Amino acid sequence: MTTPTDHRMPELDFNTPALKRHRKLRALKDRVAGMGIAVGGSSVILAVLLICFYLLYEVAPLFSNASIDARASYSLPAEEQGDSLYLAMEEQSEIGMRVASNGSIVFFSVEEGTVIKTVPNPRDQAITSFTVESDTSRLLAFAYEDGAVLISKHDYRTSYPNGERHITPVVEYPYGEAAIKVADFPIQHLAIRDGDDGLTIAASGASDSAILKVTKDVNFITEEVELTEQRESLPFIEDVQSVLVSGNQRSLYVATRTGELSEFDLRDFDNITLKDTIPLLEEGTHLVSMRYLVGKSSVMVADSSGRVSQWFNVRDDDTNEETLHFIRDVKQPIALVDMAMEQRRKGFATLDERGLVAIYNATSTRQVIDERLSDETARLISFAPRADSLLLEDSKGMNVYHIDNEHPEVSWSSIWGKVWYESYPEETYTWQSSSASNDFEPKYSLxxxxxxxxxxxxxxxxxxxxxxxxxxxxxxxxxxxxxxxxxxxxxxxxxxxxxxxxxxxxxxxxxxxxEENLAATFSILVVLPVGILLFAYLWSRLPTSLRWLVPEGWQPLLLIPVIVFLAWFCLAMSPIIEVAFFGGNVRGWITNDLGITFxxxxxxxxxxxxxxxxxxxxxxxxxxxxxxxxxxxxxxxxxxxxxxxxxxxxxxxxxxxxxxxxxxxxxxxxxxxxxxxxxxxxxxxxxxxxxxxxxxxxxxxxxxxxxxxxxxxxxxxxxxxxxxxxxxxxxxxxxxxxxxxxxxxxxxxxxx
Incomplete structure (x- = not known):
């Protein structure tokens, strides 16, 4: 007996060498792809984070704290010449200079305190008053009992013998070694202002005041500078504490001890008039110092309460006249002794009765340093030209400090808030990062x-x-x-x-x-949508047999000639529209009639x-x-x-x-x-x-x-x-x- 044939499905072998290799290869590809995607995604995230961290790395120093460190300390150079009236340093902070109370100018090594050179008082008379035109100009003015004023300038010559830098201090007399006769009385308070066209000297005594204007004229034949003097009397003001001549030599400010400021108009020198009287201080305080900030626009006023206020001229829209206006202030809790101005930034330092030095920036109202550097006998402070060093004189002698203060003009308020900048009529948000002037006030509002x-x-x-x-x-x-x-x-x-x-x-x-087709532009914005809708409506009302001539979905092609025609029509009608509705000039109508700038x-x-x-x-x-x-x-x-x-x-x-x-x-x-x-x-x-x-x-x-x-x-x-x-x-x-x-x-x- 025969057995029927067993018809079975053939068994599939999934473990053949070829399939095993294929699975391994596919698994390898999957792993490589997964790793590639992971690495790529992680790299993108890492790159974004690195960009963020790098930006923060560059930004962080803006808001870092400033520091001040002792650099040197020694007895007062040429102490026998008397206490200092004024301190200064040259550009490299290698040579210091002090004006002694007897009128001598002493140059000394900043690092060691050794005397390099002493220039004695060129006149036998004792000085009755002393002032500085500005730290940047280096002009010094000495007043004497006979009412004469001697103007000198300390300067520094740099040479490189044997490849090494050598700085030689010199004293020059830009208006001659002979003193200029300013008044007929002993001068107690003095102010000078030098410019390209002339020099102005204001003097105040115990019972009289005077002002001298020296005009500079260039002789076109000899090319020599000829000086013409004009002297005038001023109304006498009692209890004068400080005198200032404005940077443009158009105004004279005379401040009393109680802080009452009298402003005189010097534009008509033959007829000097009292322009205004302004109270500078709060009641119960007295004036300590009044000086110009760099740029000769802002007047900084320090008083006995520890307050320093900033004032500058603001133009009145009604009268079109400039008047001195209070802007902002900073305050220490104790009376001030001295005030120093930075020579290249809108910064200043105060010294109070405790020997505490505070450094501020006027624009950002930021206090960057507040440290006690001396005892109660501190008298004077002064910045180096680069504001990276500070001289401080006290009863023990001279102290030199190194300052690390790179970004004082930046604060959150100056970046995101309104700031009242010099010569501006009000507080504004302004970005202006550079200027051709060295007296420029940076404006960093974002x-x-x-x-x-x-x-x-x-x-x-x-x-x-x-x-x-x-x-x-x-x-x-x-x-x-x-x-x-x-x-x-x-x-x-x-x-x-x-x-x-x-x-x-x-x-x-x-x-x-x-600009030339404003009427056409705005008419297109109105006519084009209306025209397209009107065309669509008319198209929908056409017989079906005509509309079916255009396949479904191809209707937008019909709009091309419509849009072109409507645009051309608006451009063609633009002159007519301008004449009919805008007096022939749309831009003039926008600017003059609407008052909108264009x-x-x-x-x-x-x-x-x-x-x-x-x-x-x-x-x-x-x-x-x-x-x-x-x-x-x-x-x-x-x-x-x-x-x-x-x-x-x-x-x-x-x-x-x-x-x-x-x-x-x-x-x-x-x-x-x-x-x-x-x-x-x-x-x-x-x-x-x-x-x-x-x-x-x-x-x-x-x-x-x-x-x-x-x-x-x-x-x-x-x-x-x-x-x-x-x-x-x-x-x-x-x-x-x-x-x-x-x-x-x-x-x-x-x-x-």
Whole structure:
């Protein structure tokens, strides 16, 4: 008997050598890919963190504390000449100088205190008053009992014998070795101010006051400087404590011990008048010192209560006259003894009765140092020209200190708050980092730059978002697939255009064109939407047989000639509109009638140019998000009786909302970080004005302009890094919010 054949399925062997090798290779590829993705992702995170830490590393010194350390201490050089009236140092802080009470000028080694040179009083008379024109000019003035004034200047000659630096101190007499007769009485208080055109000397005695003006004229034949003197009397003021001549030699300030300041107008020297009387001090205090801050604009007033107040001239809009105005003050809890000014920054130091030295910056109102350096016998302090050293004289002798104070002009209030800068009519947010003048007051407010960044992004997004999203909706949902395959790559190709080209065209072509055709521009914004809607309405009323001649989804091509015609029509009608409604000049009407300033390169130009650059980004991501909505959702909605528009607004858009929101945020990120367009098309002016016809300066554009020209390690350099850090934080916060909202929308509409 035969057994039927057993028909069994062949057994599959999954452990053949080939399959084993294949599985091992695939597992290896998986591990390598996983490691690559992990390393790549970690590297990106690490790179971002390193950028953040590097920015913080460069910014941190701005807010670090200053320090002061003892450098040398020795007995008073040439002590037999008497106590010091004035202290100074030369540029390298190697040679010090003191004016002794007998009128001698003593030069000494700062490190050792050894006397290098002593220049005796050139006159036999005792000096009755002494003053300094300014620390930077090095002009010294000695007054004598006969009313004469001798002007000298301490200077330093540098040579390099045998390759080593050698500094030789000298005393010069720029107005001759003979004293200038200023008054007929012993001078008790003295003030001088030297300039290119002349010299002014003011003197006050026990019962009389006088002023001398020396005019400098250049003889064009001999090229010699000829001096012409003119002497006038001044109204006498009792109990005078201090006298100052303004930097422009137009005003004379005479302050009494009780702090009453009399301002005299010197512009008409033949008829000097009392301009104003101002109380400087609080009741119950007396004046200790009154000196000019560097730049000769701000008067610093120190009193017996420990208060130092800053005053400078502010122009009155009603009278168009400048008056001395109180600006700000700082205070120590005890009476002050002396005050010293930095020679290159708006900084000053105070010395009180306890021997405590406090160093401030006037602009930032920042106290950087507050240390007791001596006992109660301290008398004088003085800065080195670079403000890196300090001389202090007390009963024990001379003390030298090294100062590490690199960034006193920077504080949170000066960066983000309003500051009243010299010669400004009020407190402002201002960015002005450099100037041709050595007396310049840096203005490091980041508010105008942050405002400009937000303003540029706002107007760019105002133009880009509606066009990009509406275009993406139509392209992804309503447009014919064949047409979509042609339109989408063309729009995405716009993103490849270099922004420098867009900025160049916007600044040199579009901005002048926009200025000349303002009426056409605004009429296009009104006529174009109305014209397109009107054309759509007329198209919908055409016979069906005619409308079917155009395939479904190809209707946008019909709008091209409509848009071209409407734009041409608006341009053609622009002159007629200007004459009929704006007196023939829209810009003049905006400026004169509306009182709105107009700058050719303004936010409107940026809105168009940067909007054009942002549109491809928002369009591409939005279109992909809408097109990726499952077809089953749209088909189910349509099958249930919803129209195309209802399906779009209630099904497609909610489902695609996370992608659309991401597109808007990415577009905003690009607008915030855009550099070349705003640099070339905005006028690059750091002002705070939401006016669409005014320009701005953004954080990114400011970095592009000023980083290459900033001094490495300077306050300006580190402030620019702070601006970069602010931009970094801004984009980080925006992206974090965007991701949070996107995840929320994804959870909310993910179940559709």
């Amino acid at each position: 508010m105008p730059l942050a405002f400009g960044t937000i303003k540029a992004a706002f107007y760019a997004m105002l133009m880009a978002v509606p066009l990009a999203i509406c275009g993406a909706i139509y392209t992804a949902y309503f447009m014919a697939p064949a047409l979509r395959r042609k339109i989408k790559p063309v729009i995405e190709l716009m993103e490849a255009l270099p922004t420098v080209i867009l900025g160049f065209l916007a600044g040199l072509f579009f901005a002048p064109f926009l 700058d050719q390169r303004n936010a409107l130009v940026v809105g168009f140019a940067m909007g054009f650059a942002v549109i491809p980004t928002i369009f591409s991501i939005t279109e992909d998000a809408i097109f990726s909505v499952p077809k089953a959702l749209t088909q189910g909605s349509l099958a249930l009786g919803a129209t195309y528009w209802q399906t779009m607004t209630r099904v497609v858009l909610p489902t695609a909302s996370p992608g659309i929101f991401s597109a808007v945020m990415i577009g905003m990120g690009r607008a915030v970080g855009e550099t070349m367009i705003v640099l070339m098309a905005t006028g690059n002016t750091p002002i705070m004005d939401f006016n669409i016809f005014e320009g701005m300066r953004t954080l990114a554009a400011n970095l592009a302009v000023e980083v290459p020209e900033s001094e490495v390690g300077s306050s300006h350099y580190r402030i620019l890094f702070l601006a970069a850090f602010v931009l970094f934080i801004f984009t980080f916060v925006v992206n974090t919010i965007a991701e949070t909202v996107r995840q929320h929308l994804r959870k909310k509409y993910g179940s559709l």
